[in-house]
Amino acid sequence: MPATDPYVVALAPNVHAFVQPDGGWCLNNAGFIGSGGPGGETLLVDTAATERRALLLRQAVLDAGLALPRTVVSTHHHGDHTYGNGVFQPEARIVGHENCRAEQLAAGHQLHLIWPQTDFGRVDILPPQLTYRDRLTLYVGDVEVRVIHPGPAHTTGDSIVHLPEQGVVFTGDLVFHGGTPFLPMGSLAGSLRALELLRSLDAPTVVPGHGRVTDPSAYDATERYLRWVAELAAEGRAKGATPLETARQADLGEFGAWRESERLVANLHRAYAELEGLPEGHPLDPVAVFGDMAAMNGGVPVACHA
Numbered sequence: 001m002p003a004t005d006p007y008v009v010a011l012a013p014n015v016h017a018f019v020q021p022d023g024g025w026c027l028n029n030a031g032f033i034g035s036g037g038p039g040g041e042t043l044l045v046d047t048a049a050t051e052r053r054a055l056l057l058r059q060a061v062l063d064a065g066l067a068l069p070r071t072v073v074s075t076h077h078h079g080d081h082t083y084g085n086g087v088f089q090p091e092a093r094i095v096g097h098e099n100c101r102a103e104q105l106a107a108g109h110q111l112h113l114i115w116p117q118t119d120f121g122r123v124d125i126l127p128p129q130l131t132y133r134d135r136l137t138l139y140v141g142d143v144e145v146r147v148i149h150p151g152p153a154h155t156t157g158d159s160i161v162h163l164p165e166q167g168v169v170f171t172g173d174l175v176f177h178g179g180t181p182f183l184p185m186g187s188l189a190g191s192l193r194a195l196e197l198l199r200s201l202d203a204p205t206v207v208p209g210h211g212r213v214t215d216p217s218a219y220d221a222t223e224r225y226l227r228w229v230a231e232l233a234a235e236g237r238a239k240g241a242t243p244l245e246t247a248r249q250a251d252l253g254e255f256g257a258w259r260e261s262e263r264l265v266a267n268l269h270r271a272y273a274e275l276e277g278l279p280e281g282h283p284l285d286p287v288a289v290f291g292d293m294a295a296m297n298g299g300v301p302v303a304c305h306a
Helices: 051-063 079-088 098-107 110-114 188-201 217-238 243-249 253-257 263-275 286-296
Strands: 007-012 015-019 030-034 042-045 071-073 093-097 130-132 135-140 143-148 160-163 168-176 205-210
Touching: 007 205, 015 051, 030 051, 042 051, 042 135, 051 079, 071 135, 079 110, 093 098, 098 130, 160 188, 168 188, 168 217, 188 217, 188 263, 205 217, 217 243, 217 253, 217 263, 243 263, 243 286, 263 286
Parallel strands: 042 071, 071 093, 093 130, 168 205
Antiparallel strands: 007 015, 015 030, 030 042, 135 143, 143 160, 160 168
């Protein structure tokens, strides 16, 4: 499906989600939380993959009657969530997990390498200036914002952003609503633990990293998929099949309607690595992972929709 314009969902007073349909490659969600009133402040959850889309996010904050953000929380290092950070500099301080900083610096202009034909605009690599290890609590006026590291999951530097009083959680890419999870830079086992952590927060409103705003039922669907991948990997490895061979033979079933089904082979690479005893988050060969995803697409590389 072609990308469409982003839209804003009001979740609670001065709490909004910035949703980019259809949620495919490079079309992430962001969010913003404001204190409102004169002299108010705003916190942003993630930015966007291109300068143009980050400017749309900036305008959405202003259209909501809120001040431009003084804090940006990066839920992880991937460029679709961080490439737009420069649009909010120098006013905003960037916050993230300590591994997010290291990973973002190591990745650099990674999306440019994967999608060289995409017009990303001006992109400066701006990692977190304030890092944390386990948990961090911020306040936007009277709004409590809990930033929580779930351990290795989508990446090794993920952050959950939880608003306990408002019953809202921004999951980052721990959840792709209507899309296929993506684990090669994180952990399958860790992603299952992260879902348990998300459930424990008991937030009725769930803003996934990609896809429309939803509810905790998204955790159940994600868990079913992850456990299915684990079973596939165990069976395929026992037969001596490669991740690509296992993926090609798989019946997607209920997951066939999810976007980016080619990610299955990437997730199998991660599952195989964990079955082999490699540490969670152990680096995989990106050429092999993206090459196999292209093979799943009939030789066509995955496409950035931004």
